[in-house]
Amino acid sequence: MDKNDKLGFLNIDTSLYQTRISNKFQNRKPYQPADPRIILSFIPGTVLEILIKPGQKVSKGEDLMILDAMKMQNKLKCNMDGKVKSIKVKKGDKVSKGTVLLELE
Amino acid sequence: MPVNKKIRELQEKREKILLGGGEQAIEKQKAMGKRTARERIMALLDENSFNEYDLFVEHDARDFDMDKKSLPSDGVIIGSGTIYGAPVAIFAQDFTVAGGSLGLMHSRKITKIMDHALKMRMPLIGINDSGGARIQEGVNSLAGYGEIFFRNTISSGVIPQLSVILGPCAGGAVYSPALTDFVFVVDNISKMFITGPEVIKTVLGEEISMEDLGGARVHSEITGNAHFFALSEEECFDQIKKLITFIPWNNGQKARMFEPGEPKPEYNINKIVPEDPTLPYDVRDVIRAIVDNSDFFEIMELYAKNIVIGFGRMGGRTTGFVANQPLEMAGVLDVDSSDKAARFIRYCDAFNIPIITLVDLPGYLPGVDQEHAGVIRHGAKVLYAYSEATVPKLTVILRKAYGGGYIAMSSRHLRADFVFAWPSAEIAVMGPEGAANIIFRKEILSSPDPDGMRKQKVEEYKTKFANPYVAASRGYVDAVIEPSETRKFLMHSIEVSENKDVPMPHKKHGLPPF
Numbered sequence: 001m002d003k004n005d006k007l008g009f010l011n012i013d014t015s016l017y018q019t020r021i022s023n024k025f026q027n028r029k030p031y032q033p034a035d036p037r038i039i040l041s042f043i044p045g046t047v048l049e050i051l052i053k054p055g056q057k058v059s060k061g062e063d064l065m066i067l068d069a070m071k072m073q074n075k076l077k078c079n080m081d082g083k084v085k086s087i088k089v090k091k092g093d094k095v096s097k098g099t100v101l102l103e104l105e
Numbered sequence: 106m107p108v109n110k111k112i113r114e115l116q117e118k119r120e121k122i123l124l125g126g127g128e129q130a131i132e133k134q135k136a137m138g139k140r141t142a143r144e145r146i147m148a149l150l151d152e153n154s155f156n157e158y159d160l161f162v163e164h165d166a167r168d169f170d171m172d173k174k175s176l177p178s179d180g181v182i183i184g185s186g187t188i189y190g191a192p193v194a195i196f197a198q199d200f201t202v203a204g205g206s207l208g209l210m211h212s213r214k215i216t217k218i219m220d221h222a223l224k225m226r227m228p229l230i231g232i233n234d235s236g237g238a239r240i241q242e243g244v245n246s247l248a249g250y251g252e253i254f255f256r257n258t259i260s261s262g263v264i265p266q267l268s269v270i271l272g273p274c275a276g277g278a279v280y281s282p283a284l285t286d287f288v289f290v291v292d293n294i295s296k297m298f299i300t301g302p303e304v305i306k307t308v309l310g311e312e313i314s315m316e317d318l319g320g321a322r323v324h325s326e327i328t329g330n331a332h333f334f335a336l337s338e339e340e341c342f343d344q345i346k347k348l349i350t351f352i353p354w355n356n357g358q359k360a361r362m363f364e365p366g367e368p369k370p371e372y373n374i375n376k377i378v379p380e381d382p383t384l385p386y387d388v389r390d391v392i393r394a395i396v397d398n399s400d401f402f403e404i405m406e407l408y409a410k411n412i413v414i415g416f417g418r419m420g421g422r423t424t425g426f427v428a429n430q431p432l433e434m435a436g437v438l439d440v441d442s443s444d445k446a447a448r449f450i451r452y453c454d455a456f457n458i459p460i461i462t463l464v465d466l467p468g469y470l471p472g473v474d475q476e477h478a479g480v481i482r483h484g485a486k487v488l489y490a491y492s493e494a495t496v497p498k499l500t501v502i503l504r505k506a507y508g509g510g511y512i513a514m515s516s517r518h519l520r521a522d523f524v525f526a527w528p529s530a531e532i533a534v535m536g537p538e539g540a541a542n543i544i545f546r547k548e549i550l551s552s553p554d555p556d557g558m559r560k561q562k563v564e565e566y567k568t569k570f571a572n573p574y575v576a577a578s579r580g581y582v583d584a585v586i587e588p589s590e591t592r593k594f595l596m597h598s599i600e601v602s603e604n605k606d607v608p609m610p611h612k613k614h615g616l617p618p619f
Binding site for chain 2: 022
């Protein structure tokens with residue numbers, strides 16, 4: 001063991017163990033429950049078409065956007081009845097998986 | 106034609122082909138810090154041991170003006186030779202010839218040497234350095250890859266298969282190395298990915314360098330695709346040669362015996378493990394204090410460091426080691442370390458290599474990310490691999506062996522042949538703090554001094570249960586031994602396991618949780 005080791009503590013079953021903490025553990029994202037009002041990109045791709053406007057009333061099952069991804073046109077469907085609060089992307093934007101596309105209210 | 110002239114003709118033909126893609130292409134290859142395919146083979150094999158086959162093979166593609174192109178040896182060199190006297194079959198893709206691209210004849214040369222290796226029951230080494238499919242040859246090129254993957258799979262567990270990535274290995278081509286036993290990568294030279302930076306940029310708009318996407322470090326530290334990381338081709342070849350000394354030539358044999366040697370005295374087994382179970386140490390020092398000449402050859406050194414795997418020798422016999430590493434993440438089992446250990450256990454089992462397991466772990470890593478990443482499924486691989494393995498299984502419990510971790514780490518219950526424990530062993534359902542908090546919850550909460558009561562109860566639990574003697578009294582531990590007796594006990598156990606024979610129920614194959 002190197003004397004210059006950077007050691008931290010890991011809690012397992014209420015015992016604190018002195019040890020090196022991996023980057024993967026340090027960089028893990030804290031869990032957040034999914035919010036149905038925030039619509040995320042379910043696939044990486046390009047925003048081909050935006051079919052709604054801010055303030056517009058939408059109902060469950062309605063098409064919101066078309067994402068061009070994996071050589072397919074993917075329709076993004078509304079998951080609840082509500083109103084479009086804001087749109088976070090523009091036509092032509094490239095988005096990665098998990099990008100916020102729009103918010104409902 | 107007189108004989109001499111015919112021989113000269115052969116020599117001239119050879120010389121021309123031996124230049125591969127020509128001097129310019131060779132210069133380019135060198136400028137990238139890479140050796141040529143032929144130089145690599147010569148550097149890896151014993152001197153003068155290489156016999157080359159299919160030197161004169163040429164492609165017969167016609168489309169896209171390919172009929173006007175001559176590609177010497179079709180961009181891949183195949184043959185056989187020896188490494189420290191061990192026979193090996195080898196292929197090396199030649200990047201100087203059409204970027205080492207894989208066409209039909211190129212793939213047929215590779216599958217020919219693969220068939221040869223399987224038939225002759227000898228290890229196969231593949232050196233990958235290729236731009237990918239030869240697009241001009243269309244579906245023939247895809248067929249070639251498929252034929253290679255099939256043979257990788259059929260040969261798996263019969264002959265050792267080593268993949269050496271010394272250049273690009275992209276797209277479908279990556280699946281041949283992924284199907285083999287050990288993958289070697291070199292810093293700044295190896296690049297492996299399914300879709301490259303170009304595609305990622307076009308499709309996703311994300312910019313990433315080849316090195317950051319699929320370089321040697323990425324595959325050694327993050328993905329776990331590579332088993333050996335080297336800074337130069339030379340170091341990489343030394344690793345391959347060393348590995349070859351540890352493994353048998355096929356699954357019908359045992360690894361070669363070497364002259365035994367005592368561990369070095371600087372590894373004092375009595376002084377490595379701290380008494381306090383929450384303090385770290387480097388478990389590799391314990392391994393070095395046990396194995397012949399303190400020579401431990403670690404595998405996947407940079408990936409899931411909370412478990413250590415690798416080879417050493419006990420009395421001259423190759424032995425696989427699996428050890429929790431308290432220095433890294435307290436030595437917990439998690440998704441990555443389970444995966445790493447399980448695959449290695451199965452390797453040892455397939456190739457008749459006894460397994461020594463050193464246990465010191467507090468349990469499994471808690472966390473949403475672990476649960477959602479499937480720690481149940483991945484953790485189960487360790488149980489599966491140990492239970493299924495019929496090679497000699499020896500376990501030494503150094504310190505903590507709590508809960509599910511105790512069961513998973515080659516316990517008696519998974520049919521370890523010998524289980525030893527040091528006096529410092531704590532074999533219990535969980536750590537004393539956690540256990541006392543649950544068992545004595547009422548007493549602690551109702552006490553006027555809860556902290557004092559908790560401490561008292563933790564101590565009580567420690568004295569009663571945090572030791573090896575409860576498990577020993579049930580016969581779950583065969584012997585409680587002094588650390589200094591470890592090597593002696595293990596060597597004897599391996600000796601008496603030489604002819605171990607365990608009947609297993611007939612089945613086509615099991616269903617390990619992968």
